[in-house]
Amino acid sequence: DQQVKQNSPSLSVQEGRISILNCDYTNSMFDYFLWYKKYPAEGPTFLISISSIKDKNEDGRFTVFLNKSAKHLSLHIVPSQPGDSAVYFCAASGTNDYKLSFGAGTTVTVRA
Amino acid sequence: DSGVTQTPKHLITATGQRVTLRCSPRSGDLSVYWYQQSLDQGLQFLIHYYNGEERAKGNILERFSAQQFPDLHSELNLSSLELGDSALYFCASSVPGQPQHFGDGTRLSIL
Numbered sequence: 470d471q472q473v474k475q476n477s478p479s480l481s482v483q484e485g486r487i488s489i490l491n492c493d494y495t496n497s498m499f500d501y502f503l504w505y506k507k508y509p510a511e512g513p514t515f516l517i518s519i520s521s522i523k524d525k526n527e528d529g530r531f532t533v534f535l536n537k538s539a540k541h542l543s544l545h546i547v548p549s550q551p552g553d554s555a556v557y558f559c560a561a562s563g564t565n566d567y568k569l570s571f572g573a574g575t576t577v578t579v580r581a
Numbered sequence: 582d583s584g585v586t587q588t589p590k591h592l593i594t595a596t597g598q599r600v601t602l603r604c605s606p607r608s609g610d611l612s613v614y615w616y617q618q619s620l621d622q623g624l625q626f627l628i629h630y631y632n633g634e635e636r637a638k639g640n641i642l643e644r645f646s647a648q649q650f651p652d653l654h655s656e657l658n659l660s661s662l663e664l665g666d667s668a669l670y671f672c673a674s675s676v677p678g679q680p681q682h683f684g685d686g687t688r689l690s691i692l
Contacts, residue, residue, distance in 0.1 A: 473623070503680055512583060512671055512683035513624070558623060567677055568614065568637050571623035 472496045473561050475572035483580050488546040490575050492559030495540065499561040503569070504533060504544045507556045516557075517544070549579045584608065587672050587684035595692050599660040602687045606653055606674030612636075613655040614681060615647055618669040630655055631677070659689070667691045 474493045482488045490504075500521035505513035519526040519533045519542065526533050532545045546553055559572040584607035592600055606613050611632040616624040626639035630649035641647075644662075649655040659666060667690050673681035 471623075475623075505683075510685070512585070512587075512673075512685045514583065515680040515682060518680055560624075566637070567612065567675070567681075568626040568629055568639060569616075569624070569681060570626070571616075573621070573623045 471573075472499075473559055473570045473572040475557075475559055475575050477575050478573070479576045479578070481578045481580060482549045484551060485548045488544075488549045488553065488577055488579070490544040490546075490557050490559070490577070492542045492544075492572055493540060494542075494561050494570075496561070496563070496570070497540070498563040498566075499570070500564050501562045502533070502535060502542050503560045503562075504531075505558045505560060506553075507558060507574070513558055546577075549577075551579050551581060553577060554579045583682040583684060585672060585674050585682055585684035587670075587687050589687060590685065591688045591690070593690045593692060594662060596662055596664060598662050599658065600662065600689065602657040602659070602670050602672075602689075604655045604657070604672030604674075604684060606655070606672075607682055610674035610676055610682075611653065612675050612677055612681075613649055613653070614673040614675075615655070615657050616671045616673065618671060618686075620668075624671060627657070662691050664691050 503518040560569040586605040615627040629637040675681040
């Protein structure tokens with residue numbers, strides 16, 4: 470049962486433009502959400518997170534938005550750079566339940 | 582470099598065999614997590630250890646077991662291997678409540 474879903478397997482964006490990645494979840498007990506970035510032959514690297522008490526968190530070029538009523542979050546990357554080309558995973562966990570549930574990932578390709 | 586070390590990077594073995602995957606967490610992290618990533622899928626949680634004690638189990642097969650040692654390194658043991666066990670196995674470590682940091686994984690290939 471996939472509790473975290475990333476419905477877009479891939480995204481292609483021009484360098485300098487905005488990348489928007491989407492993620493939906495079904496478990497209402499999730500209260501902590503994270504985005505990870507993964508390059509080939511490497512492990513996932515933590516990018517940004519958001520707690521359910523917030524609806525937005527920003528870190529440099531990366532902003533995560535959380536819509537609890539819709540059980541939806543998104544990651545905005547502005548401006549997109551060639552080094553952002555990677556697989557992005559959305560993940561979620563519940564209070565005192567530290568295991569992460571992952572989406573299947575979205576492959577982002579930034580075109581020059 | 583996440584600070585989490587996994588060995589070996591690659592493992593090729595045959596069906597029916599047993600293997601051990603090793604993970605050294607970041608300095609100071611008491612929690613170790615194991616995840617399995619099959620082809621083109623997201624990571625699936627297997628098991629969580631905190632300071633030597635098992636804290637949570639996911640959909641981990643009975644053929645799989647893990648432990649965390651007093652020096653906090655962890656081992657994942659996979660036995661009676663089947664073709665379907667071929668996957669990437671990731672270890673992560675963290676301080677509870679903080680983001681998990683992942684190693685580069687062990688790629689297990691069953692022939």
